[in-house]
Amino acid sequence: MADKQRENHREDVAGRANVEDTPELLAYYEDLERYKAGALWTVANKIEPWEPKSQSEPVVWRYKDLRQHVLRSVELVTPEKAGRRVIYLNNPGRTDVAAAVGWIYGGLQVMNPGEVASAHRHSASAIRFIMEGAGAYTVVDGHKMTLGANDFVLTPNGTWHEHGVEASGSPCIWQDGLDIPFVNAMEANFYEVHPDLSQAVGYEVDDMTRTWGNPGLKPMVGDGWNKGYSPMFKYEWLPTYDSLQKYAGCTDGSPFDGVLMEYVNPATNGPVMQTLGASMQMLRPGEATKAHRHTGSGLYHVAKGSGHSIINGKRYDWAEHDIFCVPSWAWHEHVNGSDRDDACLFCLSDLPVMRALGLYREQAFGDNGGNQPLL
Amino acid sequence: MADKQRENHREDVAGRANVEDTPELLAYYEDLERYKAGALWTVANKIEPWEPKSQSEPVVWRYKDLRQHVLRSVELVTPEKAGRRVIYLNNPGRTDVAAAVGWIYGGLQVMNPGEVASAHRHSASAIRFIMEGAGAYTVVDGHKMTLGANDFVLTPNGTWHEHGVEASGSPCIWQDGLDIPFVNAMEANFYEVHPDLSQAVGYEVDDMTRTWGNPGLKPMVGDGWNKGYSPMFKYEWLPTYDSLQKYAGCTDGSPFDGVLMEYVNPATNGPVMQTLGASMQMLRPGEATKAHRHTGSGLYHVAKGSGHSIINGKRYDWAEHDIFCVPSWAWHEHVNGSDRDDACLFCLSDLPVMRALGLYREQAFGDNGGNQPLL
Amino acid sequence: MADKQRENHREDVAGRANVEDTPELLAYYEDLERYKAGALWTVANKIEPWEPKSQSEPVVWRYKDLRQHVLRSVELVTPEKAGRRVIYLNNPGRTDVAAAVGWIYGGLQVMNPGEVASAHRHSASAIRFIMEGAGAYTVVDGHKMTLGANDFVLTPNGTWHEHGVEASGSPCIWQDGLDIPFVNAMEANFYEVHPDLSQAVGYEVDDMTRTWGNPGLKPMVGDGWNKGYSPMFKYEWLPTYDSLQKYAGCTDGSPFDGVLMEYVNPATNGPVMQTLGASMQMLRPGEATKAHRHTGSGLYHVAKGSGHSIINGKRYDWAEHDIFCVPSWAWHEHVNGSDRDDACLFCLSDLPVMRALGLYREQAFGDNGGNQPLL
């Protein structure tokens, strides 16, 4: 092992490690290895970086590229064999954990009318954002939800769930978003197939949204709701878009995000799930935001309109149903490409984790009038 | 003082006081009085009752009786002299504190087009429930709200507020509801007239409802909202009635209250203010509820329909815009008088106080199939 | 009724009611009375005062005066007849509700060795502060606590409880403190005698204090503790006094209260009960505080030392085991009478109510260097 290449991350800064390898030290390092130990100063500068440097790359996944491949999966595999016909987004920096960005998984799924996936549950939390097709539905713990374009639905940690498309519908495509990579990293993921492979619907269709999705009103139900996720399992596009317009009429918006609303658990006003948050933001006609960066990873879905974002100095164009990601601590700013129409971005993120654990940090881009120079 | 009539509340039950007056004891009691003290056993059974016995009486205030008197106040007094032209509800058991029920004040106010009350603030919390007329508005801490029939608005503890009617409007009548008697009893009421007698409007009209009154969505505003009351100052009738109908479609409702929703602070999902709560309940066509009783006082306003309630075994009929009260721990049940139309009851209560302090208790009427026999 | 004396509280200030009685108005007022209503402007200035004016008077109850009367009750009444032998503190402004100050009841109780009061429970919350004697104990929901001088114990809302003195002990005197007047005013008081008149002890003696009274440590017990009151039923004098000394060594203290610590529910760091709070404060040798006033009523017990307080401009001297009260919004400041010894004041208050309901207000005395001139 004498010629094994050793790590050493020297920095010539007061308070940082800066130790030269010597034969005596190299021998000492080998001694330590025998006791499953190491000398901190050989790795200290590596494990205590000055600031975060994400392993994820900014990527745009264009729907015009992926759509045909998603549809092709229907011909290539059966639901019985594949479980689900899904194309997942594989960030070049995160292929080891199959993540779209950071610790977030993203995929595009297709399902034909009359199909239904087998019911199961897991510790990972999921959302499903509908892109096209009619007749999609999801059942969560016995509550059935109908789903239209730009609606999204939660299948939270520990809930039995299954997705389907009514026989009377049309082929449906949606985006899946999960914290699978994160829950795996936490070594806390469990998976269970429903003993009956499907569950009975035990409530009125859409009951949870009708019960909990009322502005400034709380249903008087039993002892209330104290689970870690929102009882309003489905968030529909129309009331969301309507809310954004109402809000836009009386706010200047955020310099970095335009008119942004966060989807919340109405029982707490906190995030929809403990590990995943979601927001919808409207870029008004002609709006170009300032740049900022913050901890936390974001997976954006273009719900409406077109434009581009500048991420770490590089431009990424996007159109409806494109998906793109912003890695942690990457500079980013958004531009609506139209002077007449608004553009809406849905964002799935791990901000609830950052906030719950005290790890959220944010910084505005100070130079150049607040906008990044293009590299 | 020898012949002064002394209290003594003897009960012949194990664990309760049962001491006969003797000359020696009477002398002892006089000794204690000199030291501003007394013998507990002379009052123990009085101050530790077996269960609450409210000082308030059930009352229905009929709008057809009061409306003309409210209007007459316009001829009798000027706003300048009277401050506000208000008829207050004076419960026969609570005239000492000018309360409608328990510690809750209620009044009917009238205002002509072009009038505006002077701005002020106080530690008491208030709501204003619109009954008739066009052009009513309220300004709370610079936020102006337009008000239509069955809308209600908060003017919380410590906020500057003023009520007015636009010159283009019509004479308006509304119900005021406040916790003035409670805050006075707590010896915590402060009152201040605005130095300018009116305040500037600093925001878009209705901005707080447009910002906070969105289902499952939170605005991204600064550091959020952490005051003791709801930022959604105005709750409108139409979305409330719409919500009740949606909820009614997927719930059995409460056996005691039909389909009931509580108005909430969207930032907490708790009550709209710390001392006053509000709810709207729908009695479906033909619905007659079971009887229960609980601690806390309720002042009901008939928002829609007609029917009757049975309170402590006596029937009280009500029609639109009538107001009635249910005292603490009084048995009560409600009956919709129509087989075709629903009836809606708005209720202002001190339940937030009962709950915050651990004093809420509830009991179902067990006999007679759950309904009170009429006395 | 024509010559009935009517209320009218005119003030000649913009925004306040100032309506002269006229024959027409007097007739109108009689009309309103028939409908259980009144004209607000006749009472508005009364019910909306500029600031609180407490009905309670400042009082000192001297232990040297009351002790003999407390002891005499043992000769005068039996525990069987009296329930408990207690002298209660009867504030001249609050005799209607048997309160020592505001809505707080206070009493001095005596019990002989071998006696035990019958077990019961009520919605009112209580504390018991030991003054003299050996062998006192309290049982709360099956948990037995031994009690020495200056210890205090909680018997919270809804808990079964009984007080006793061991046969091996000596006659014990203690102060009781309860929110009986408040819970009665809230029309929420229930009282129940234990079916067996006494309860079995089901745990190790003092287990709750040994389990929960550990600094910076939480026991791993079942699902934790989520009741509205502290699981640490007994707070002992010695660790309290020790804590005050430790804290005094590293704080300047409060200008108004010296070195003050609030007794807390260790499961929440909030008040010991939802309606009653308790604190112990140390006035260092020679310390004289500045004056302030705030909402909320305080009943002080001199745990150690002697001195005086100035309340609303009048001096009240106190010595060990004296009890005195500070009414809501009364100016107050405290002076330790010794240059060598510290003085300690235990305070029972309704501050938890004031804070939970948003009614707490505080003001420093600005003139005269922060101290009240004596009237």
Add this chain to the structure above:
Amino acid sequence: MADKQRENHREDVAGRANVEDTPELLAYYEDLERYKAGALWTVANKIEPWEPKSQSEPVVWRYKDLRQHVLRSVELVTPEKAGRRVIYLNNPGRTDVAAAVGWIYGGLQVMNPGEVASAHRHSASAIRFIMEGAGAYTVVDGHKMTLGANDFVLTPNGTWHEHGVEASGSPCIWQDGLDIPFVNAMEANFYEVHPDLSQAVGYEVDDMTRTWGNPGLKPMVGDGWNKGYSPMFKYEWLPTYDSLQKYAGCTDGSPFDGVLMEYVNPATNGPVMQTLGASMQMLRPGEATKAHRHTGSGLYHVAKGSGHSIINGKRYDWAEHDIFCVPSWAWHEHVNGSDRDDACLFCLSDLPVMRALGLYREQAFGDNGGNQPLL
């Protein structure tokens, strides 16, 4: 790329992916790669495991092995060059992230009298558990704490901190514990050297423990404490051991952990920091616990006594100051090796993360009377 080895994790279970590679599919997979995408069914069974399988191995680091190597570092490197002289615990399954177990870093540090490390801060949170030597101290945001054997001190996320040993002391060795690997994984770590390389002490020594470490008592300080970590920066051994003994006298303890107390933030009764929790447990003389497993990683330090633990069926012996780890979802049980003395285990864990995010799961070992058979 045609002969590239592809992942495929087929399982022949209903609801799981089971797709055979075909030439057509392999070509399809290459297409997807060009778009930074993949077919979910090729990785689904890998990323959705049936239950967690930790990457960490159980390890005991024996103090008798490591102590000499720790001391030797003093001769080998200077503090100026090394920053700190620390031997870190390098779990064979986690060498890529320099973790002792899961996402937790552990190290042994030595410091000579008169030495002081340079002040700095980072987003990672740390604890320091003293093993031997006199005169150790830590300064956190201007608060200086003296440290003795088995005391531990927090240096939370974002606080300026520095460690030192008084010139009058002796060489000190302690264990460091940090969430560096976790915060790096979250891409949220920031590091900053103090501009002056050291900070001024601005308070009385040990003020935070004297102020906040009092049982059932809260200091009245300003607006309270609302940071994400405990204000009681130092937790001392003596009161901890005393508390364990008091608690042991009135509890049966946990079947899995004996008498266990969790160190808490006294302002919330929650964990000492948002990402790291700590507990101390006492195994009574002769005590052998039952086995269980749960999510979350634990790094144990033997504070007192000796014995062994069985982890995933294998026995690991330990003595005072040994350190061992229990990976997530590993079965574990503990045995005190003495019939006369108790043994105490300090445990640093990521349970606060598991609980805050809804990822905690626990299971008792059901077979074999609750104890694992040795493999």
